[in-house]
Amino acid sequence: MFQKILIANRGEIALRILRAAKELGIKTVVVHSTADANAMHVRLADESVCIGPPPSRDSYLNIHQIVAACEITGADAVHPGYGFLAENAKFADILAAHNITFIGPSGDHIRIMGDKIEAKRTAKRLGIPVVPGSDGAVTDEKEAKRIAAEIGYPVIIKASAGGGGRGMKVARNEEDVVTALQTARSEAGAAFGDDAVYIEKYLQKPRHIEVQIFGDGAGKGIHLGERDCSLQRRHQKVWEEAFSPALNEEERNRIGEICAKAVADLGYSGAGTIEFLYEDGEFYFIEMNTRLQVEHTITEAITGIDLVHEQIRVASGGGLSVRQEDVRFQGHAIECRINAEDPRTFVPSPGTITHFHTPGGLGIRVDSGVYSGYKIPPYYDSLIGKLIVHGRNRVECMMRLRRALDEFVVDGVNTTLPLFRDLVGNIDIANGDYDIHWLEKHLAATE
Ligand code: ADP
Numbered sequence: 001m002f003q004k005i006l007i008a009n010r011g012e013i014a015l016r017i018l019r020a021a022k023e024l025g026i027k028t029v030v031v032h033s034t035a036d037a038n039a040m041h042v043r044l045a046d047e048s049v050c051i052g053p054p055p056s057r058d059s060y061l062n063i064h065q066i067v068a069a070c071e072i073t074g075a076d077a078v079h080p081g082y083g084f085l086a087e088n089a090k091f092a093d094i095l096a097a098h099n100i101t102f103i104g105p106s107g108d109h110i111r112i113m114g115d116k117i118e119a120k121r122t123a124k125r126l127g128i129p130v131v132p133g134s135d136g137a138v139t140d141e142k143e144a145k146r147i148a149a150e151i152g153y154p155v156i157i158k159a160s161a162g163g164g165g166r167g168m169k170v171a172r173n174e175e176d177v178v179t180a181l182q183t184a185r186s187e188a189g190a191a192f193g194d195d196a197v198y199i200e201k202y203l204q205k206p207r208h209i210e211v212q213i214f215g216d217g218a219g220k221g222i223h224l225g226e227r228d229c230s231l232q233r234r235h236q237k238v239w240e241e242a243f244s245p246a247l248n249e250e251e252r253n254r255i256g257e258i259c260a261k262a263v264a265d266l267g268y269s270g271a272g273t274i275e276f277l278y279e280d281g282e283f284y285f286i287e288m289n290t291r292l293q294v295e296h297t298i299t300e301a302i303t304g305i306d307l308v309h310e311q312i313r314v315a316s317g318g319g320l321s322v323r324q325e326d327v328r329f330q331g332h333a334i335e336c337r338i339n340a341e342d343p344r345t346f347v348p349s350p351g352t353i354t355h356f357h358t359p360g361g362l363g364i365r366v367d368s369g370v371y372s373g374y375k376i377p378p379y380y381d382s383l384i385g386k387l388i389v390h391g392r393n394r395v396e397c398m399m400r401l402r403r404a405l406d407e408f409v410v411d412g413v414n415t416t417l418p419l420f421r422d423l424v425g426n427i428d429i430a431n432g433d434y435d436i437h438w439l440e441k442h443l444a445a446t447e
Contacts, residue, residue, distance in 0.1 A: 001316050002026050002077040002101065007041065008066050009081030012369045012385060013292075014041035017079045020308035029073045031066055033059035035377040040369040047073050054379040060084045063091050070100050077101040077315060079308075083381070086291040087114055103315040105215075105270050105290045113272075113288040117160040117198050123274075123285045126262035131277065131284040133200030144181045144199060145174055151201045157181055159188035160196040165235025167191060170202050203284065205435045206277035208232065209244050211259040212299045212307075216314055217269030222324045223256035224299050224307075231423070231439045233346065238416070238439060239423060240295040241334045242302050245394065245432025246278065255283050260324065271296070271311050277436075294337065294386070297367060301333035301390040332394040334401055336420045338368070338410070339382040343418040344443075350378040354412035359404035363390040363397075376413060384415070394432065398424060422446075 004027040007017050014030055018041055021028045030045040035054035042048045049069040052059035059065070061084055070078065078095055080086040080103070092107040104110070113119045117136055124130050132151045137160060138144050148155045148171065157180045159167030167188045169180035181197065189195035212224040228244030229237040243252065259274045273293050276283040296307045305322060313321060340349045352375045358366040368385030370376070376384060389404055391397030402424045408417055423429050428438065 004029060004073065004075045006031065006070050006075035006078045008078050008085055010036050010039060010060060010380065011383065012367045013081040015369045016367055017081060017308055018044055020306060020312065024309060024312060029075050031069050035379055040371065049073065054377060056084065063094055067094060067098055077103055079103040082291050082294055089114065101315050103311050105268055109268055110290045113290050115160055116158065116162060116287060117196060119288055120285065126265055128258055128262050128285045129283050131200040131286065134198045137196040138199050141178050141181060144177050147199050148177050154202040155199050156202040157184040157197050157199055159184060159192060160198060161188065161192035161194040203277050203279045206279040207246055208436050209278045210273045210275040211256055213259050213263045213272050213274060214310060214320055215263040215268035215270065216320050217267060219264055219267060220320065221260040221264030222320060222327065223260040224303050224305065224327060225256060225329055226252060227295055227298055229295060230434055230436045232436055233439055237295065239334065239336055240298055242298040270314050271307055295335050297365065297386060297388045298333035298335045301388060302329050302331060303327055331390055331392045332397040333388060333390045334397055336387045337383055338385040338387060339416045340376050340384045340413045341382050341416055342414045343416050348382045349414035350376045351413045353410060355409055357409040359407035363400050364404050398430065
């Protein structure tokens, strides 16, 4: 087991990892920017190292400084959390070259999944169902038109290096394809320094369903069920639930087993998420995230398994603590992402939290790094906490969520809490009847 883990992240996820390390009796080091000197994870860690000024590129993305912090403190492993360097293959390689364990998959697996064309090809080879589309990059108009005609309109042109919902263009007919191909390529080139794009069928009313997987790096793979993250705004997840209200047990087991087998065959190590669009009973792979996700907590709620413990175990060579047949699913869980944002315009609302009171009671978990008097810096993303609610079934979970939202108090800044109070009383949400476009339509209709 590791002696000392360095946490290369901030906010609620830094605290989340710190808690897991403490439970396992491992010493913790956190790195932080000058803007985060008073953050909770800095206060609670055994050691902390200031690695630079507020902008992420000078601190949380500064590989050189982070490796130096490992050397100075004698950390033998790094947990990257999510975002920042979590899916940076070069970072994983550099740590390996310094004999420091990256708590995550190999640099090569990060690289494959970071290139969407390569990821889709790999998924297909591993027997994962993918969205019908081009086999590789498309550069030529004629070819684009031919492929689009073959798969049928509408189609979507996506950047191979894309991320965060950027670099996508929908085309509804042949004329659209020509312009969409040009704009997608030039936008991808400008945003990602790589203008490779590919074409796939545009699904009109899909749900976003993702499967949590784990590999032990030695040929074993398990799945921990799915999460439904269809409630999105600008392709950003807002509310997640496990299980998906749309799947039956047969579908759940089928897709879970496909993913577990794929991960085993790949020799993948650690936690990962295989994301699908789901429409009319079919799953279509869109991408794989090679890290812990923000919404991993709802999987923890329904399985009782601490995913960060598992990540640390696997990375240290201890293997997985559970076999597929040991995984027991219990009840239903929902996570609401509490952002410091205007609940209507979603404009970030940094500033001082004058009062912070979290709900409690059975089935309630709040993961947050903030406190009364905490000043939210303007430099990073606006997530200030996650409310995770568990119940024996979806109805109980929704009742408990409504009560918990009533108890939650955040004064001094705007938050997305009013949005969740609205959603929890909505009939479509109560029925689990929503797709990836539902939230944006709802926001537009209630403007
Ligand atoms: P990113 O890495 O930028 O998040 P993804 O490939 O995961 O890109 O897609 C993000 C979102 O874009 C999906 O959750 C979905 O809302 C939409 N999307 C992507 N591909 C398709 C498709 N083929 N049909 C319909 N919507 C799509």
